Amino acid sequence: MQTVISFILIFGALVFFHELGHLIFAKRAGILCREFAIGFGPKVFSFKKDETVYTIRLLPIGGFVRMAGEDPESIEIKAGYRVGLLFNKNGLVDKIVLNQKERYPEAKIVEVETADLEHELIIQGYEDDHDEELKTFKVDEKAVIIEDGVSNQIAPYDRQFASKTLGQRTMAIFAGPMMNFLLAVVLFMVIAAFQGVVVDEAKLGELTADGAAISAGLKKGDIVHSIDGEDVSTWMDVQEAIQRHPGEEIIFVVERDGETFKVPVTPKEIEREGNRIGVIGVYPPIEKSPLKVLTHGFTETYFWTKQIIVMLGQLITGQFSIDMLSGPVGIYVSTEEVAKSGFFYLMKWAAVLSINLGIMNLLPIPALDGGRLTFFAIEAVRGKPIDRHKEGMVHFIGFALLMLLMLVVTWNDIQRFFL
Structure with a gap:
């Protein structure tokens, strides 16, 4: 039940903020938004506020904002009525x-x-x-x-999507992925505000009660100048030096309260990912300053954006198989594993998924936001829009292919995790 609730909350939040971006900027442009939906298929719950019907639908595979003029108006009053x-x-x-x-x-x-x-x-x-x-x-x-x-x-013409300037239409579509990146930034900031931000300095953070560091006399806040004769200047240097000497005594040269002295430490030997490494029971230095919290949100979002783009590049070059892609089923299983690690790991997982959703929607694939933005770019070059019926057909075919890909990925997930 905990996994189900976590999955629903994460999925709902990602789709909600994505579609909220579309809704906010569409309304700012004066576009009539008929429906704001989470999910597809039959309606489970709905209510109307002002001009918009807000709905939750049965199938958890996305959402949409139905704007006037995107599709032909369903009701036409003809002569003789x-x-x-x-x-x-x-x-x-x-x-x-x-x-x-x-x-x-x-x-x-x-x-x-x-x-x-x-x-x-x-x-x-x-x-x-x-x-x-x-x-x-x-x-x-x-x-x-x-x-x-x-x-x-x-929907008078001035309330329809097509009546707006190219910039207004572009912003109404781009706002969805943009909100996913902003959500990730905020989530990383919240995590940093509670847990702090790792500072890449050669300084010791919290020490575990049963670790070799506390037994040897090291303390939180000690500044490390060298380990076993090698100068260190970053936390990465400290970590690597410790891991290279499992079970071997090494000499720490540390500074504490203005005094410098030597401390012999013997890292405990453990196995990690098939390798034998040394650990001394010390965490990296943590800082919770507002500036660090603020910048952490952006730096982490940038880091994960780069990682996901690299993986997409590997998919295109064949280094990454389609069998490794995951749909809702795979995300559910992964959410179950992450939830076991704690609330903040779940928040980080949600932030990474939000970035992934933003990037995927920006790909120039018909039916996705990136596909529509591609048509806007062509319109900007041509000086006039592409025929709406032709564009609509391209998006329809793209949507059908996406649904087919979703079925393939979901079936692969079911085979991988349940069969």
């Missing part, structure tokens, strides 16, 4: 009833001649069968169309 019109206090149409009009006895029934709900925001029609006068009704920009009792807000 008989619709019911309800008006607000300003005399503008704010409800257009397509069927079940008997539920709205106060509605004015109109036979539509023309309707423009994107630019002019008008409906022209006749009030009854014998009326020969064509009347024009102005429509409120936030009017809703009601069909089968379900309301769907209209």
Whole structure:
């Protein structure tokens, strides 16, 4: 149960912040966002706030923000339709009833001649069968169309995705991966605030009660000048010198309270990853200054970003097999292992996954954010957008291939971990 909860919280947080980036910048650009969804498939839970429906869906394989104008509007009012019109206090149409009009006895029934709900925001029609006068009704920009009792807000052109500048559209799409990187930065900062940041200095941190260091008389805060005759200046130098001498007495030259003296220490011999190394029971020096905490968030995010990009390069060059990729099942199993190590390890795992999600979404693959950004780059070069139907077909094919890859990776995970 702990693993299930951890997985749901991590997955939910990564997708939530990714989609939140899209939502915030889309709304800032004035785009009507119809739905903010975590997951795909059937709705499990939903509620509406302002113009947006917030939903949790059954399949935990991503999320989306449905923006007006990205897809053709699902409801089109054509000539000959008989619709019911309800008006607000300003005399503008704010409800257009397509069927079940008997539920709205106060509605004015109109036979539509023309309707423009994107630019002019008008409906022209006749009030009854014998009326020969064509009347024009102005429509409120936030009017809703009601069909089968379900309301769907209209999207004037200036509220649609395609109406916005290239910069606004680019930012609305890029904001998703950007939020994943920012989430990783914040998580690494939180970890550093509680645990501290390793300082790469030749200084001793906390000592274990049963280690060789404390038995030999070393103390926390001792500055190490040399080990076994070799000068050391970083914690890495100290660690490597200790590990090279398992079971052998070595001489530490340390400085404490302004005095320098020698301390003989015999590292305990242990086996790690098939190698025999020495340990003396000492941790690296830790610092919790605000500056260190702040910079740690960015340096760790940069480090893991570089590591993931290197692995992607190995995948392209064939040094990294597709069988080594993991989907939701593999991530679940890994989360189970990480959860055993403690809360802060789980936070670090979430930060690395967030970076991974940000990078994967920036790849120029159709249906992903990177694919859409690629089309924007082409638009910037051409000076005009690519035909929406052609772009939509490319994204549809890309999405189908991604789902196929997801099935292959998931099956590999199931075979690897459960069969």
